[in-house]
Amino acid sequence: MSTGNTTHASHVAHHFRDSEHQFDSAKQGIWLFMATEILMFGGLFVAYIIFHAIYPEMFAEGASHLDWKMGFLNTLVLIFSSLTMALGIHFIQVGQQKKAVVSLALTILCGAIFMVVKYLEYTHKFHLGLFPGRFLNPEVVHATHQNLGMYFGLYFCMTGLHGTHVLIGMGLITWVMIKTIKGDFNPEYFTPVEGVGIFWHIVDLIWIFLFPLLYLVG
Amino acid sequence: MAATTNASSDLNYITEFKGIKSWLTSLDHKRIGLLYMMAVLTYFLFGGIMALLLRLELFSPGANFLSADQYNQVMTYHGAVMVFMVIIPGIPAILGNFFLPIHIGAKDVAFPRLNLASWYIFMIGSILAVSTLFTSKIDTGWTFYTPYSLKTSTAVITMVFAAFIMGMSSILTGLNFIVTVHKLRAPGMTMHRIPLFVWALYSTAILQVLATPVLAITLLLLIAERAFGVGVFNPELGGDPVLFQHFFWFYSHPAVYIMILPAMGIVSELIAAFSRKVIFGYTAIAYSSIGIAAVSFFVWGHHMFVSGQSEIAGVLFSFLTMLVGVPTAIKMFNWLATLYKGSVSFQSPMLFALGFMFLFAIGGVTGIILAVMGVDVHFHDTYFVVAHFHYVMVGGTLMALMGGFYYWFPKMFGKMFNESLAQISFALIFIGFNVTFFPQFILGSMGMPRRYFDYIPAYHSLNSISTVGSWLIASGFFLSVYIFWQAFCHGAKAPANPWGAKTLEWQIPSPPIHTNFEVEPIIKAGPYEYR
Numbered sequence: 001m002s003t004g005n006t007t008h009a010s011h012v013a014h015h016f017r018d019s020e021h022q023f024d025s026a027k028q029g030i031w032l033f034m035a036t037e038i039l040m041f042g043g044l045f046v047a048y049i050i051f052h053a054i055y056p057e058m059f060a061e062g063a064s065h066l067d068w069k070m071g072f073l074n075t076l077v078l079i080f081s082s083l084t085m086a087l088g089i090h091f092i093q094v095g096q097q098k099k100a101v102v103s104l105a106l107t108i109l110c111g112a113i114f115m116v117v118k119y120l121e122y123t124h125k126f127h128l129g130l131f132p133g134r135f136l137n138p139e140v141v142h143a144t145h146q147n148l149g150m151y152f153g154l155y156f157c158m159t160g161l162h163g164t165h166v167l168i169g170m171g172l173i174t175w176v177m178i179k180t181i182k183g184d185f186n187p188e189y190f191t192p193v194e195g196v197g198i199f200w201h202i203v204d205l206i207w208i209f210l211f212p213l214l215y216l217v218g
Numbered sequence: 219m220a221a222t223t224n225a226s227s228d229l230n231y232i233t234e235f236k237g238i239k240s241w242l243t244s245l246d247h248k249r250i251g252l253l254y255m256m257a258v259l260t261y262f263l264f265g266g267i268m269a270l271l272l273r274l275e276l277f278s279p280g281a282n283f284l285s286a287d288q289y290n291q292v293m294t295y296h297g298a299v300m301v302f303m304v305i306i307p308g309i310p311a312i313l314g315n316f317f318l319p320i321h322i323g324a325k326d327v328a329f330p331r332l333n334l335a336s337w338y339i340f341m342i343g344s345i346l347a348v349s350t351l352f353t354s355k356i357d358t359g360w361t362f363y364t365p366y367s368l369k370t371s372t373a374v375i376t377m378v379f380a381a382f383i384m385g386m387s388s389i390l391t392g393l394n395f396i397v398t399v400h401k402l403r404a405p406g407m408t409m410h411r412i413p414l415f416v417w418a419l420y421s422t423a424i425l426q427v428l429a430t431p432v433l434a435i436t437l438l439l440l441i442a443e444r445a446f447g448v449g450v451f452n453p454e455l456g457g458d459p460v461l462f463q464h465f466f467w468f469y470s471h472p473a474v475y476i477m478i479l480p481a482m483g484i485v486s487e488l489i490a491a492f493s494r495k496v497i498f499g500y501t502a503i504a505y506s507s508i509g510i511a512a513v514s515f516f517v518w519g520h521h522m523f524v525s526g527q528s529e530i531a532g533v534l535f536s537f538l539t540m541l542v543g544v545p546t547a548i549k550m551f552n553w554l555a556t557l558y559k560g561s562v563s564f565q566s567p568m569l570f571a572l573g574f575m576f577l578f579a580i581g582g583v584t585g586i587i588l589a590v591m592g593v594d595v596h597f598h599d600t601y602f603v604v605a606h607f608h609y610v611m612v613g614g615t616l617m618a619l620m621g622g623f624y625y626w627f628p629k630m631f632g633k634m635f636n637e638s639l640a641q642i643s644f645a646l647i648f649i650g651f652n653v654t655f656f657p658q659f660i661l662g663s664m665g666m667p668r669r670y671f672d673y674i675p676a677y678h679s680l681n682s683i684s685t686v687g688s689w690l691i692a693s694g695f696f697l698s699v700y701i702f703w704q705a706f707c708h709g710a711k712a713p714a715n716p717w718g719a720k721t722l723e724w725q726i727p728s729p730p731i732h733t734n735f736e737v738e739p740i741i742k743a744g745p746y747e748y749r
Contacts, residue, residue: 014733015325015402025328025401032393036431043435043465047450050461134447134455147456153448157439 011189023191030195034202037165041206044158048213051154055147062151063217065130065141067121071215074117078204081110085173085200092190097180104177104193107200111170118163125152132156155214162210165203172196230632230729245330246732251316252630253337258312261303261344266692268296273654273688276681279673289671290357291372297360298377302384303344305615306473309480310426311340311391313622314419316630318395320723320730321413323404323739328397336390343383350376359669361466362437364451364459368444375441382437385430388476392426395419406741413721413745414490414503418483421507425472425479425514433469436462460525467518475514477611479507481574481618482549488571488621489553490746491719493560497746499552506545513542523594532591539589546582550575565717566640570621573648577613581606584659599669602662605655613651620647620698627702628716632729633709635701643697650690657684721745 009019016022052059088103125131129140136149145151176193179185185193231248241249271292275284284292315333319326327333350356350373358367358374367374399420403412440462442448449455451462490497497503519527519535527535553575562568584606588594597603628634657680662668666677673681715724722745726735 013326013330015319015328015330021401025397028400029329029332029393029397032396032427033389036389036393036427039428039431040435043432043439046465047439047461050458051450055456132442132446133449147449149447150449150456153442153446153450156446157442157448161438 009189011191019188023189023194026191026195027198030198034198037199037202038206041158041161044154044161045209045213048154048158051150052217055145055150058145058147058151059217061143061145062148062155063215065125065128066155066215067124068215070117070121071211074114075207075211077110077113077117078207081107081114082201082204084110085197089190089193089197092180092185092193093187095187097183097185100185100193101177101180104173104180108170108173108177111166111173114166115163115170118159122156158210158214162203162206165206169196169200169203172199228727229731230727231732232631232729234732243334245326245334247315247319247327247330247333248630248730248734250330250333250337251312251314254307254311254315254340257337257341257344258304258308261299261348262308264348265296265299265304266695268292268299270688270692272296273685275671276673277685278682279675279678281672284671286671287357290359290669291355293669294356294359295351298347298356298381300611301360301473301477302381303347305477305611306388307340307384307391308477308615308619309484309622310395310419310422310476311336313484313619313626314395314415314422314480315391317626317723318398318416318419319402320726320734321416321721321745322399322402323407323722323735323741324398324402325733325735326402327394328401329394332390333394336387336394339390340384340387343380343385343387346383347377347380350380361470362440363466364440364443364462365453367440368452375444378437378440382434382441385434385437388426389430389434392423392430395423396427399423404739404741408741410501410504411741411744414486414497414500414507415480415483417504418479418481418486418507421511422476422479424508425476425511429469429472429476429515432465433473436465436469439465460522460527463522463525464518464527467521468515471518471521472511472514474607474610475510477615478578479510481615482507484618484622484625485553485571485574486549487719487721488567488625489556490748491625491717491721492565492568492571493556493562494718494748495556495560495746496744496748497552498555498558499548500744500746502548503552506548509545509548510542513538513545517542520589520594523591524598536589536591536594540586543582543586543589550579550582566637566644567621567625567717569641569644569648570617570624573644574614574617574621577609577617577648577651581609581613584609597662599667600662601658601666601668604668605658605662608655608658613655617647617651620644623698623702625717626723627705628712629723629728629730631706631709632712632727633705634712634716635705635709639697639701643694643701646690646694646697648694650687650692650694653687653690654684655687657681657687720747 012019012022016025084103084106088100088107091100091103130136130152132153133149136152138146138148141148173196176196179192231246235244241253244250271284275282275289353376354371354373356372356374356377357370362374362378399412399416439448439450443451447455449457451457451459453459486497486503517535517539519531520539523532588597588603588606624635624640661677661680664677666673712728714727717724722739
């Protein structure tokens with residue numbers, strides 16, 4: 001290294017002893033951040049549980065308006081994207097840069113497919129008049145439960161917040177993919193890919209809970 | 219001292235880089251601490267002026283110079299600014315940022331870039347919050363209770379979103395501190411050798427990371443509620459306003475300990491340093507911080523004794539709340555035991571620490587009184603509650619923050635301040651505080667409700683006394699500002715260790731160099747080896 005410091009590789013910040021020290025610290029930070037993500041979604045899940053206990057029939061009616069096939073397709077897409085993400089990290093670890101880039105690109109593609117399906121679902125709901133909260137007119141959609149707007153409020157809040165995370169995840173994966181193409185990562189240093197990977201898996205995991213709770217609850 | 223002769227030529231963290239840009243892009247935890255200090259002190263002035271306006275309006279009954287609506291707005295800004303922009307970030311983001319890495323023998327926090335990002339996020343959130351002053355203001359109180367916060371025409375969405383953004387900053391600071399404490403301790407710096415201030419910040423960081431996300435989703439739901447009428451918090455749409463209170467206090471009660479735990483950490487440092495004694499019960503004080511953090515997650519219901527939660531829940535929350543008294547008392551008794559037979563010197567930082575113990579004892583014990591459900595039904599939403607939490611927040615946190623500022627000012631800026639003026643400032647704040655808030659205990663027990671801009675004539679004289687006290691507090695704080703400014707411009711050069719303390723920051727020059735330590739320290743003993 002040009003700095004003349006033989007123990008510090010270029011990616012290691014001055015306050016860390018070595019690459020491994022930095023990697024461990026970053027990973028702990030990422031996991032803590034994931035805990036905050038889960039707690040944040042946790043609030044929505046608690047709201048879901050409480051109102052499901054009070055208005056079970058509202059949830060049944062709401063779920064009947066959702067197309068489980070679309071949701072199931074998205075579930076498969078995201079599970080597959082978790083595989084490609086893990087493969088991306090694996091290929092960087094073994095130094096196969098090209099395969100890593102392909103895997104990351106596939107992951108982004110899966111994210112995009114997920115969002116397109118979500119877009120189609122959303123526009124279909126809007127077309128039918130299934131808006132969140134007070135914008136849902138029970139008479140227009142022939143609702144039997146007067147609070148159906150709350151179901152779709154929760155539906156749009158939960159899937160909307162999740163979708164935002166998918167978009168952020170796609171942005172982050174694009175960032176690490178560009179860095180991979182530039183050759184910034186190698187088997188000794190791939191911390192950002194690992195971190196983004198953990199984030200992506202958690203986002204997928206949240207969907208795995210959202211899908212049955214929203215689509216299959218009827 | 220040798221330090222005086224060679225320090226003039228040495229560069230420190232302030233002089234090594236120059237220009238505004240070097241500050242705004244600095245990744246140095248010490249500089250970021252000072253950036254936070256500028257912001258928080260500005261907001262403290264703002265929140266303080268709001269407090270003075272409130273007290274002035276309450277000087278006598280009837281509408282004096284504020285209308286009822288204006289009073290509600292001033293009260294909301296006082297609460298929201300002081301909570302979200304002063305007391306929560308205050309000690310961790312300023313003094314914690316500056317001293318946590320030094321205390322554990324590290325060159326910086328684990329994620330310096332994230333640390334700077336936290337400051338920018340905080341600034342975006344806080345400026346957004348203040349910006350509502352120039353739009354439709356806000357009058358919900360800092361708690362944003364539904365259903366009123368859904369109905370008022372004021373800028374709830376902007377303010378709530380601002381609080382959300384500041385919460386994000388708080389989470390990132392906490393995350394940074396946890397990893398720093400785990401991963402960046404110097405060789406030999408075991409968890410049982412870190413200063414108690416670090417233990418306190420560590421416990422605080424756990425709360426910041428685990429509680430704030432729940433506030434985040436609550437605030438997002440509140441925004442969705444206002445924007446789309448989702449209905450979860452709105453009884454008209456089948457929702458439950460009490461659910462909002464549960465969500466809100468699930469964060470905001472632990473947040474109370476986010477405010478007080480770092481203050482307890484400072485007091486532990488001050489008591490040991492100015493008693494010239496090994497702190498009594500290091501392990502007990504350290505783990506009681508974790509204990510308070512743990513229990514704090516299970517007591518939120520004591521804010522809701524009259525909100526319609528079930529009686530069983532009320533009884534459970536009542537007992538659990540009293541449980542907080544145990545680790546808190548452990549700290550108090552250990553501090554007292556440290557003072558016992560110590561060589562106590564009553565310099566200004568120590569005066570603030572002792573002031574803290576005196577006032578916090580009153581704040582804490584009245585907290586136990588309020589935890590008794592039957593009593594709370596009587597005291598709920600009266601000035602007794604106002605007095606209680608001001609004894610904890612101001613008498614506790616702000617006293618400790620001032621003590622910390624006086625203690626560490628020579629280290630941070632390399633200058634000594636005027637000690638006798640500092641003692642006068644302490645006296646003004648301490649006496650003023652009691653004059654302001656002690657009458658409020660009496661007013662509360664007489665039944666005066668909080669948050670009203672008017673009151674019956676029977677409460678007049680005590681309210682007037684309280685208002686006069688607020689002027690004393692204000693003069694004490696302004697005197698402190700003058701002391702610091704005068705010291706900063708004309709103060710004598712501070713030696714490396716003016717107090718003769720043993721923690722690591724006093725073993726390096728004042729002010730410290732950019733990387734804190736010339737060589738990585740190797741730790742062979744605990745932080746308070748005074749004998």
